[in-house]
Amino acid sequence: MSYDWIVVGAGLVGSAVAYELAKVGFSVLLLDQSPDPSNATRYSYGGIAFWAGDSDLTRQLCQESEAIHPQLSEELGYDTQFREMDMLLVIDRDRDPTAIAASYQHYRIQPQLLDPSMAVKMEPLLEPKAIAAALHIRHGHVDPESLTRAYQHGLRQAGGRVEIASVERFVQTGERIEGVVTSQEIYSGQVIVSAGGLSRRLLYQMGISTRLYYTQAEILETPPLETVSLQTIVMSAELQRMPMEAKATRPEYESLWDEPGHEPVPPILDVGAIQFQDGRIRIGQLSRVLTDPDALVNASASEEQLRDRIGQVLPCLKSVPAAWGSCLVGFSGDRLPLIGALPGVSGLYLCSGFNGPFLLAPPLARRFAKSQKGEADPILAQLSPARFS
Ligand SMILES: Cc1cc2nc3c(=O)[nH]c(=O)nc-3n(C[C@H](O)[C@H](O)[C@H](O)COP(=O)(O)OP(=O)(O)OC[C@H]3O[C@@H](n4cnc5c(N)ncnc54)[C@H](O)[C@@H]3O)c2cc1C
DSSP states (O other), X not given: OEEEEEEEOOSHHHHHHHHHHHHTTOOEEXXXXXXXXXXXXXXXXXXXOTTOOOSHHHHHHHXXXXXXXXXXXXXXXXXXXXXXXXXXXXXXXXXXXXXXXXXXXXXXXXXXXXXXXXXXXXOTTSOGGGEEEEEEEEEEEOOHHHHHHHHHHHHHHTTOEEEEOOEEEEEEETTEEEEEEESSOEEEXXXXXXXXXXXXXXXXXXXXXXXXXXXXXXXXXXXXXXXXXXXSEEEESSOSHHHHHHHHTSGGGGGGGGSTTOOOSOOEEEEXXXXXXXXXXXXXXXXXXXXXXXXXXXXXXXXXXXXXXXHHHSGGGTTSOOEEEEEEEEEESSSSOEEEEOTTSBSEEEEEOOSSHHHHHHHHHHHHHHHHTTOOOHHHHHHOGGGGO
């Protein structure tokens, strides 16, 4: 079977790119190894930080995303459950609220500093003694799986196909990639790798190196709860994940990333909780840098840590019924996504490593599709994987 484009990985990013390519008239096949993948999209909070642009490039993309999200359900014919919510970024009791508020000043929209009593008015389930203050901002939100299904629905409506099959390798002739080989079929076409945290391994198996990395994230997810009602998204104002990613991508660790068995930096826990419209709550998040994507962790020890930490900030969540889950989350070497042709081969593209894909994937997928119709795109030029060559 032959397509213009074969997209490998049907998380949010692959689904958005596949839809936008089909919308501009290409024939598109979207492949995922599982009908119900335990991927990063499935475990995400689904938050959209329209406020968080901190450069000309990201401010421009924030504006575009703000225009796209509210009309996506109608465009795709499927409800993404888009809404805007209050978000509280909590500041630990022993930290300096003014200094932390100052670290948010470079964003497109700055959050407002609230003392604990004001924060509790906004989120009555918060423990005021646990915090020195909180930052308040309006935050976009979708149900992650609904948004992904919406893109896949739009893709089918535009004539594209979604198939369940694991891509084992690429079809290669000399320097040219001509398709993919799955366990059942060979498909020909230009290939886009959107395999999230597994993108690095898939490409490495073909002898292609990228500055794409992954963390193992762990969360707890409750069933729909009628007894607990969160009014806000609660997250830590000082995310430990960013410094952890920066350390893990230092040049001295680069060679470890393709050898299983290393943990170059210690794990972190960024407290967070979001309640979806059906009442489920996701509680996070532990992140580990383990260089084996299949590494096993001690789930019950992780669950205890997650319960202890959330119990300090939102005591009512400490003992709620919840299931532990984990996934790989891809990230890049400079916090910007990798989108575009991979250097050294033709016919092979990468779309992965997004920091904030719920914000960035809708506008960037649209731009990528238009660029393949011949529109020059100065933003995509800055996100090319070739920037690390
Ligand atoms: C707890 C948590 C909270 C988060 N909150 C937010 C948030 O609020 N906002 C935000 O923007 N981001 C958030 N993120 C990050 C976000 O969820 C991820 O960055 C995003 O979902 C990645 O999407 P993706 O499509 O790149 O990868 P994935 O969703 O991981 O999808 C990759 C897909 O590729 C498939 N695949 C892999 N290899 C193959 C193969 N060989 N053949 C076929 N298929 C393959 C996998 O099965 C998978 O379905 C959060 C992440 C976590 C863990």
